[in-house]
Amino acid sequence: xKIRPAQKADAASLAALSIEVWVGTYLKRGVNSxxxxxxxxxxTTARFEALLQDGQDLLMVSENEEGIDGYxxxxxxxxxxxxxxxDLEIVTFYVQPRHQGKxxxxxxxxxxxxxxREKGRQSIWLTTNSENTTAIDFYLAKGFEQVGVTDFRIGxxxxxxxxxxxxxxx
Numbered sequence: 001x002k003i004r005p006a007q008k009a010d011a012a013s014l015a016a017l018s019i020e021v022w023v024g025t026y027l028k029r030g031v032n033s034x035x036x037x038x039x040x041x042x043x044t045t046a047r048f049e050a051l052l053q054d055g056q057d058l059l060m061v062s063e064n065e066e067g068i069d070g071y072x073x074x075x076x077x078x079x080x081x082x083x084x085x086x087d088l089e090i091v092t093f094y095v096q097p098r099h100q101g102k103x104x105x106x107x108x109x110x111x112x113x114x115x116x117r118e119k120g121r122q123s124i125w126l127t128t129n130s131e132n133t134t135a136i137d138f139y140l141a142k143g144f145e146q147v148g149v150t151d152f153r154i155g156x157x158x159x160x161x162x163x164x165x166x167x168x169x170x
Contacts, residue, residue, distance in 0.1 A: 001062055001063070001064055001069075001102075001103065001104060001107060002062070002063045002064075003060055003061070003062055003063075003107050003108065003111060004060065004061060004063060005058075005059065005060055005061075006048075006052055006059040006060065006061045006071065007052065008049055008052050008053065010048070010052075010061060010068060011045045011046075011048035011049040011052060012045045012048075013067055013068045014043075014048045014059075014061070014068065014071060015043045015044050015045045015047070015048055017068055017069075017070075017071065017094060017096060018042075018043035018092070018094060019039050019040070019043045020096065021094040021095070021096065021097070022039055022042075022043065022094075023035075023039055024097060025129070025132060025134075025135075026129065026132075034154070034155075034157075035154075038154050038155075051073075056075070056076075057073050057074060057075045057076075057091065058072075058073070058074040058075075058112075058115055059071060059072070059073045059074075060072050060108060060111050060112075062095070062099075062104045062107060062108055064099075069095065069096045069099040069104055070094060070095035070096060070099060070104040070105065070108055071092070071093075071094060071108070072090060072092070072093045072108040072109070072111065072112055073090070073091045073092040073093070074088060074089065074090055074091065074112055074115060074116075074124070075088070075089050075091045076088055076119070078091075080125050080163070081127070081148060081150035081163055082125075082147050082148035082150075082163050082165075085123060085125045085147070085163075085165055086116075086121040086122060086123045086124065086125065087121075088116055088119060088121045088123075088124050088125070089124070089125055089126060090112055090124060090125070090126035091126075093105070093108065093109075093112075093126065093135075095108070100134070105138060106142070109142060112124060113166070113168050116168040117168055117170070121168065122167060122168060122169050123165050123166060123167050123168055123169075124165070124166050124168060125147075125163060125164065125165040125166075126139070126144075126163075126164055127150055127152065127161040127162065127163050127164070128161060128162055128164065129152065129159060129160075129161055129162075130149065130159075130160040130161060130162050136162060136164075139164050139166075140164075142166065143166055143167070144164040144165060144166045145164065145165055145166075146162050146163065146164055147163050147164070147165050148162075148163040149161065149162060149163060150163055
């Protein structure tokens with residue numbers, strides 16, 4: 001496993017990985033057009049190319065001998081849905097299911113923690129679907145605490161998400 005900054009050439013791989021993880025995690029009973037349209041419009045090569053070109057966010061990938069198997073994206077100046085949190089958010093944190101439990105997520109999270117400390121922040125936060133027990137269990141095991149609930153919105157639909165925070169003070 002190699003952890004490195006994402007490059008523009010990774011955009012298509014990041015889009016494909018995102019679709020795989022998102023569909024596999026959230027669409028348990030079939031794929032309808034509402035969710036398909038969201039995933040196909042949200043996770044595109046062009047969006048990742050623009051994100052990487054912009055350079056505002058930190059986007060790190062885990063790469064094995066065949067390709068990218070996970071990534072983490074951090075953004076600054078984010079308004080947290082709960083008062084008192086830092087402005088540093090883990091926007092996206094995806095690891096292919098077949099690579100979970102192999103240290104990929106832990107390695108990527110360690111990069112995020114180091115980055116948080118380098119930026120002088122005392123904590124980092126994220127949201128995750130309230131039904132995504134695999135992710136929630138991972139975060140809690142890594143020291144995150146649930147500090148609230150917010151909604152993830154797709155159009156006029158709302159889905160409850162846990163707000164989790166990790167204190168990164170040494």
